[in-house]
Amino acid sequence: MAQVIEELKNAIINGNPDQALTWAKKAIEMKMNPIEVIEKGLNEALKIVGDAFGRGELFLCDLMMSAEAAKQASSILEEEIKKQGLGMKTIATLVIGTVAGDIHDIGKTLVATLFTAAGFKVIDLGIDVPTEQFIKAVKDYKPDLLGLSALLTVTALEQGKVIEALNKEGLRNSVKVMVGGGAVSREYAKKIGADGYGEDANEAVKVGKELLKL
Amino acid sequence: MALEGHMCKKPLEILSEEEVKAIHEGSLKVLEETGVVFDHEEALNILKKAGCNVDFEKKLVKFPKSLVEDSLHKCPKSFLLKSRNPKYTLELGGSRVYFASFPAGSVLDEETCLRRPGTLKDVEDFVTLLDALPEVHTLCQPLSKIADKHPLIAMEWIIATEMKITEKTLMGPSFFGCAKWIVKMAKALGQDMLGSITMASPLTYPKEQVEGLISYAQANNPLAILSGPSLGATGPATLAGALLLENAEVLAGLVLAQLIKPNIGILLQAYATPLDMRYGTMSSGAVEVGIMAVGIAQVWRSYGVPTGVFFPMTDSKLPDEQAAYEKYLQLLLCALAGINYIMPCGGLENEESQSIAQIVIDNEVCGMVGRILDGIKVNEETLAIDLIKEVGPIPGNYLKKQHTRDWWKKERYLSKLSTREPYEKWLSSGAKDVVKRALEIGKEIIKAHKPPGLSKELNEKLDEILKMAEKEKGVS
Numbered sequence: 001m002a003q004v005i006e007e008l009k010n011a012i013i014n015g016n017p018d019q020a021l022t023w024a025k026k027a028i029e030m031k032m033n034p035i036e037v038i039e040k041g042l043n044e045a046l047k048i049v050g051d052a053f054g055r056g057e058l059f060l061c062d063l064m065m066s067a068e069a070a071k072q073a074s075s076i077l078e079e080e081i082k083k084q085g086l087g088m089k090t091i092a093t094l095v096i097g098t099v100a101g102d103i104h105d106i107g108k109t110l111v112a113t114l115f116t117a118a119g120f121k122v123i124d125l126g127i128d129v130p131t132e133q134f135i136k137a138v139k140d141y142k143p144d145l146l147g148l149s150a151l152l153t154v155t156a157l158e159q160g161k162v163i164e165a166l167n168k169e170g171l172r173n174s175v176k177v178m179v180g181g182g183a184v185s186r187e188y189a190k191k192i193g194a195d196g197y198g199e200d201a202n203e204a205v206k207v208g209k210e211l212l213k214l
Numbered sequence: 215m216a217l218e219g220h221m222c223k224k225p226l227e228i229l230s231e232e233e234v235k236a237i238h239e240g241s242l243k244v245l246e247e248t249g250v251v252f253d254h255e256e257a258l259n260i261l262k263k264a265g266c267n268v269d270f271e272k273k274l275v276k277f278p279k280s281l282v283e284d285s286l287h288k289c290p291k292s293f294l295l296k297s298r299n300p301k302y303t304l305e306l307g308g309s310r311v312y313f314a315s316f317p318a319g320s321v322l323d324e325e326t327c328l329r330r331p332g333t334l335k336d337v338e339d340f341v342t343l344l345d346a347l348p349e350v351h352t353l354c355q356p357l358s359k360i361a362d363k364h365p366l367i368a369m370e371w372i373i374a375t376e377m378k379i380t381e382k383t384l385m386g387p388s389f390f391g392c393a394k395w396i397v398k399m400a401k402a403l404g405q406d407m408l409g410s411i412t413m414a415s416p417l418t419y420p421k422e423q424v425e426g427l428i429s430y431a432q433a434n435n436p437l438a439i440l441s442g443p444s445l446g447a448t449g450p451a452t453l454a455g456a457l458l459l460e461n462a463e464v465l466a467g468l469v470l471a472q473l474i475k476p477n478i479g480i481l482l483q484a485y486a487t488p489l490d491m492r493y494g495t496m497s498s499g500a501v502e503v504g505i506m507a508v509g510i511a512q513v514w515r516s517y518g519v520p521t522g523v524f525f526p527m528t529d530s531k532l533p534d535e536q537a538a539y540e541k542y543l544q545l546l547l548c549a550l551a552g553i554n555y556i557m558p559c560g561g562l563e564n565e566e567s568q569s570i571a572q573i574v575i576d577n578e579v580c581g582m583v584g585r586i587l588d589g590i591k592v593n594e595e596t597l598a599i600d601l602i603k604e605v606g607p608i609p610g611n612y613l614k615k616q617h618t619r620d621w622w623k624k625e626r627y628l629s630k631l632s633t634r635e636p637y638e639k640w641l642s643s644g645a646k647d648v649v650k651r652a653l654e655i656g657k658e659i660i661k662a663h664k665p666p667g668l669s670k671e672l673n674e675k676l677d678e679i680l681k682m683a684e685k686e687k688g689v690s
Contacts, residue, residue, distance in 0.1 A: 061446055075656030091388060106447050110494055153365040154390045200494065 001032055008073060016066030034080040035088060042070045042141040043119055050117030054091040054202050076203065078145035092212050095137045096147035097125030098156035098181075106183055110147035110201045118205050121146075126157035134162050138171050145208050148194075149181040153179035156183040160177045160192035162171070176211040180204055215303035219351050219585040222552030228508040229558050235434055237454065241462040249276035250417045250466040250574040254424035260473050275466070282465055285333045285472040291518045293479025294354070297406040299381035299666070304352055306436070306554050307520035311587060312351040313580045314385070315344050316527070316561030317358040318568035324653050327532060329567050331361035336568075337375045340560070341659045343573055345380040346663040348581035350559045352408070354385040356568050359407065364689040367680075372397045377403060379665045385410050385438065388426020395683040397433045402675045403668070408481070408555075409435045413463050415443035419470075427467060427643050431475040438522055439467040440554070443484030444496055450485065456486045457510050468519075481555055483522035484510045496528035498564035498606060499540030504547035507528050511551040522555035523548050531563050532648050533572040542579055544629065549583045558583075570656035571649045578631040578652075585627035596621070631655065 009021035009163060027037045049066040052058040058066075070130050081088055094115045098108045105127050112124045123141050138146060146166075150156040161177045166172040178196040179189045189197035196211050198204030223231060229237070249510050251273045252258055260277065262268040267276040270456045277488035304312055320329045340356035355372045363371045369392040386396040386407030393409065402406045409430025413419045419427075423551025431435055443449025449456045464482045471478055484550040490497045497503075507523050526544035530536035534602050545558045558580055596606050603616050604610075612618050631652055633640050646654075668676070684690045 056492050060489065060494050061451075063493055103418070103420065107494065152389070153359050153368070158364060 001030065005037065008037065008046040009048075011135060012042060012066050012069045012073065013049055015062055015069055017065070017069040019171040020069035020073040021076070024076050028080050034071075034077045034084070035086055038074060038077050038081075042074055043117075046117035047119070050114050050205075053114075063110070064114060067116065068114070068195065086136055088121070091119040091214055092144040093121045093123065093141060094143055094145040094147055094208070095123045095125065095134070096149070097129035097134060097137075098149040098151075099126040099155050100128060100130045100154035101158060101163065102152055102181075103111040103127045104181070105148070107151070107201070108147070109199070111147060111149070111180065111204045112131065114201045115145075115208065116155070118209065119166050120208075131158065131162050131165050135165050135169055135171070138166065138175055139169075143175055144212050146175045146177045146209075147204070148177065148179045150179070150184060151182040153183045156181070156188065159184070159194070163193050176208075177192045178204060178208060178211070193205040215302060215548060216303050216310075217301065217312070217351055217565055218287065218437070219304070220312050220549070220587040221309045221586050222311050222549065223309060223589070225309075225511065225552030226508055226547070226550040227512055228505065228577075229512050232456075232514050232675050237458050237461060237509075238516065240322050240458045241284055241465060242277075244417075244458065244462040245277040245282060245466060246384045246416065246434075247276065248464065250419065251275070252419045252424055252470070253421040254419070257419070257424045257470055258430070261470060264469075264473050264618065265384075265629050277466065277469060285469040286465075288477050289468065289480050289517070289519045290471045291478060292520060293544065293612055295338070295383045295408050295436055296406040296477075297381055297383045298403050301639060302352075302382045304383055306479070308554075309552060310322050311552060311584075312548055312553055312555055313441050313559060313584075314352045314354050314555060314557045315340075315350055315356055315559040315573070316357050316525075316557045316565075318377070318561050318563075318565055319357070319359045321357070322369060322562060322567040322569040322572075323338055324569065324571060329563075330357070332357040332568070333360055333362045334371060336360070337372050338379065339570075340380045340568060340573070341376050342663055342665055343561065343656055344572060344667040345382060347559070347573070347577040348658045349577045349584065350382070352385070352440065352555075353380060354557060354645045355387070355409075356560055356573075357566075358387070358389075358562055363377050366390055366420045366687050366689045367565040369684050370399075370680055374399055377405075377676060378673060381666050383408065386430065386435070388412065388423050388430075391422060392683075393426035394431040395679060397435065398679050399431050399676050400435065402435065403672060407435045409437045410483075411439045411467055412435055413439070413441050413467060414640060415441060415448035415463060417463060417466075423471070427471055428474055431471050431478050435634050436474065436479035436481065437467075437471055438481045439464045440483040440490055440522075440524055442487060442524065444503075445486065445488040446491060451488075453506055453509070457506055457513070460484055460486050460506075460510060461513055471549045479520070481520045481522045482510075483524055483555070485524035486510075487525075487527075495529070496564050497529060498525065499529040499536070499544075501540075501543055503527070504544035507544070507548050507553060508551040510549075513555050515552070520554045520555075521552075523553055524557060526556070526558045527564055528562060529564055531567070533569050533652070537562055537572060538575070538579075542583075545579065545583055546586070551586055570660070570688075571652040574652035574656040574659075575631065578629060581627050582629070618628070636649065 008023040176195040196207040294305040308371040528537040528540040
């Protein structure tokens with residue numbers, strides 16, 4: 001069993017989605033506890049990769065491939081958790097998306113990946129996400145953190161609109177809001193009433209954890 | 215008559231003929247088999263009517279090879295970008311090389327060396343400086359964001375401010391629906407804009423950019439169609455793959471433009487930049503940016519379409535040695551490659567900040583690079599065989615000769631910025647480095663230079679258009 005976990009970890013660290021899927025299947029065949037496989041295999045591997053990226057030893061494309069490998073494995077492991085009626089433990093939940101009118105994907109996905117690596121449950125709403133969809137996601141998933149990404153000056157205004165809408169819906173105190181992206185500065189984040197800002201993906205995770213006192 | 219600029223008689227080449235052909239044919243294959251998204255209903259209809267295979271649900275357009283080749287034939291080999299003062303009209307294409315200014319998102323405060331948000335006053339100062347500098351042949355807005363106008367209307371204000379100050383030709387962006395208003399302003403002044411269309415890699419034309427393309431083309435303004443895949447992120451990590459994608463992407467826009475306005479002048483513009491996999495930032499100062507420029511210029515020259523780049527750039531945060539080596543390696547490569555429209559003047563930190571000192575230094579280097587392009591003039595008089603005979607060996611010398619007086623200045627680029635004075639003179643005048651000297655020169659120009667400006671009537675006309683734009687966009 002320990003070997004399966006080790007192989008799965010290696011597949012993720014090496015960024016090999018096919019291998020990751022194979023070893024995840026193997027774990028299920030061997031009737032291993034899927035929650036344990038996620039915690040000891042996936043999350044630990046992602047943490048190793050995330051830390052190595054932070055130290056400049058692994059690169060963005062390595063990190064993205066590792067995330068893809070972990071995603072492949074987690075899709076079938078999560079299915080198994082559901083099938084067995086088990087509950088998954090995560091340290092916190094993040095809902096993230098690029099705001100309306102903005103189709104920039106890469107930065108947002110990187111932040112989502114690093115939060116996953118840090119043990120968060122991440123719900124990625126994608127790009128060009130309308131304000132109403134963010135609000136609905138906050139109601140549905142009750143996340144601890146909401147991440148709003150924008151690359152353009154005009155779409156950065158949408159971040160402010162999402163925060164206003166949270167206020168109007170009485171949801172503002174239920175969630176910490178973080179903003180980021182090319183058009184956003186520390187000052188701007190403060191101005192629109194966000195709780196946190198990260199200049200890059202690593203800082204975003206650090207700030208997110210601080211906000212949640214993790 | 216057009217502004218002289220510089221001439222590149224023998225463009226530098228980096229690809230073989232077969233390699234150029236491989237990139238061309240690969241681009242056609244991508245256009246035919248993978249296709250390009252146009253987020254614009256009318257554009258999809260136009261492309262469908264012209265024989266493209268259009269999936270309206272995915273907004274995906276696949277281009278038959280023959281349509282792309284026909285569209286390339288419709289592009290003029292060169293075209294005029296008309297100024298309201300004919301002295302500044304550009305003739306883009308052929309061997310001519312022009313230098314333009316580069317945009318930025320904020321201002322580098324020269325005292326604190328920190329970024330700060332720009333204002334309309336900063337735009338005025340930068341444009342006044344750019345108007346005065348002789349190697350700035352044409353302008354792209356020096357700031358693309360300002361803090362004292364709503365972001366939805368900032369671009370219209372920035373462009374109007376340029377128009378109110380300088381008679382040099384201008385680039386017109388397409389962000390946030392500004393093209394429509396910029397076209398109106400240019401028409402009121404009787405000048406062309408170089409309509410800038412910025413597609414989004416990979417293979418996507420956002421709605422506002424298609425709207426811009428249509429606005430500029432319908433008003434008969436020439437276009438600069440720009441693609442900038444980021445190697446390893448929004449394009450392949452290989453230089454050849456990035457060039458192939460970049461080429462396919464601009465060709466898609468070129469086809470649409472030629473359908474909307476046959477024979478319209480088009481400049482293809484490159485901005486392929488590697489992603490730095492360590493930080494997730496763009497490495498806009500990378501030397502590969504310059505190498506790729508030489509390659510793509512060859513491909514576009516093979517089409518007979520005018521060429522442009524959206525750089526030189528640097529990732530340096532200050533006007534320092536890194537800014538110099540990154541920008542000027544790219545600049546020299548682009549100029550030697552005979553690229554018609556190069557943007558070296560201003561800009562630091564990958565479009566993030568604008569600096570007076572940097573603009574002054576860039577202008578100076580453009581003069582030197584222009585001098586490189588001018589080359590060595592060889593004729594009877596310059597070979598000076600008779601003069602050499604006349605002077606003979608030592609104690610003969612050339613200082614007291616009319617030939618020297620006639621020629622020394624014509625043959626030299628005389629730098630006003632570099633320190634050439636003897637050591638003690640340099641010490642006694644403050645022992646300043648080039649950045650300090652450039653800043654002083656720049657500030658002095660901004661204070662003293664009187665740009666041509668606009669008549670009161672035309673000024674008011676622009677204000678009227680700005681008011682209409684604000685009203686329609688519901689901001690002020």
